[in-house]
Amino acid sequence: MKYSIHVNEVKTKESNIKGFATVVFGDSFKITNIAILENPERHQLFVSMPRYRSSERDENGGVIFKDVCNPITKEFREELYDNILEAYENVINQGKEQGQIEKEQSEMPEFSVKVTPFERDGSSVCGLARIYFDNQFIVNNVSILQGKDKLFVAMPAYKTRQIDEQGKAIYQDVCYPVTKEFREKLYGEVMKTYEEEKEKKQEEQKDKNDLQKEKEKSGQFQSLPDRATPFR
Numbered sequence: 754m755k756y757s758i759h760v761n762e763v764k765t766k767e768s769n770i771k772g773f774a775t776v777v778f779g780d781s782f783k784i785t786n787i788a789i790l791e792n793p794e795r796h797q798l799f800v801s802m803p804r805y806r807s808s809e810r811d812e813n814g815g816v817i818f819k820d821v822c823n824p825i826t827k828e829f830r831e832e833l834y835d836n837i838l839e840a841y842e843n844v845i846n847q848g849k850e851q852g853q854i855e856k857e858q859s860e861m862p863e864f865s866v867k868v869t870p871f872e873r874d875g876s877s878v879c880g881l882a883r884i885y886f887d888n889q890f891i892v893n894n895v896s897i898l899q900g901k902d903k904l905f906v907a908m909p910a911y912k913t914r915q916i917d918e919q920g921k922a923i924y925q926d927v928c929y930p931v932t933k934e935f936r937e938k939l940y941g942e943v944m945k946t947y948e949e950e951k952e953k954k955q956e957e958q959k960d961k962n963d964l965q966k967e968k969e970k971s972g973q974f975q976s977l978p979d980r981a982t983p984f985r
Contacts, residue, residue: 754887760840778862781935784928800834803927821909822892829889870951906940
């Protein structure tokens with residue numbers, strides 16, 4: 754898969770965060786907030802993908818965090834992480850604050866989507882989607898939301914320290930389409946798949962209801978009237 758890497762060094766000595774990386778697939782889809790961390794015991798660098806706080810708990814009752822997005826295959830994970838760390842090392846060795854690596858030429862990445870529609874009382878979330886890039890990288894927690902007039906796609910985001918004019922927190926997308934053309938293509942596919950899965954779910958529910966009615970109807974014909982049986 755074609756991609757580029759951009760790295761910024763973090764010079765705070767008190768933190769184990771040494772830098773942040775941004776990856777762009779082709780010239781169309783950007784992933785931000787990829788952390789470059791140092792293991793204080795081994796003095797070894799490693800890559801941590803952006804994460805979100807899930808509703809699940811571990812055995813000790815602690816909160817479980819999950820990756821917003823991550824490589825699917827071992828081969829691509831090793832390739833991507835090695836290139837991110839190489840970009841970081843280039844920044845350090847060259848005495849720069851920023852560095853970049855280009856992996857082959859840019860092009861619009863191939864992708865597929867999976868969507869799970871659902872309904873919750875009082876919630877504007879109508880479904881969740883996953884995006885698969887070249888079957889090597891997955892983006893989770895893509896939401897289909899009910900807006901004032903229509904449905905729209907919302908990419909996974911994190912809460913910033915900034916506030917808007919009304920005093921509300923400002924959220925920033927973790928990953929998102931870069932170009933208008935790819936955004937329209939990607940979001941269009943998400944909405945198309947959502948409508949298809951929603952229709953399929955409605956058909957399955959209809960078939961289930963029809964089957965239940967047939968069982969109830971059949972049971973009524975088989976039941977005998979409650980009356981005394983004459984002796985012979």
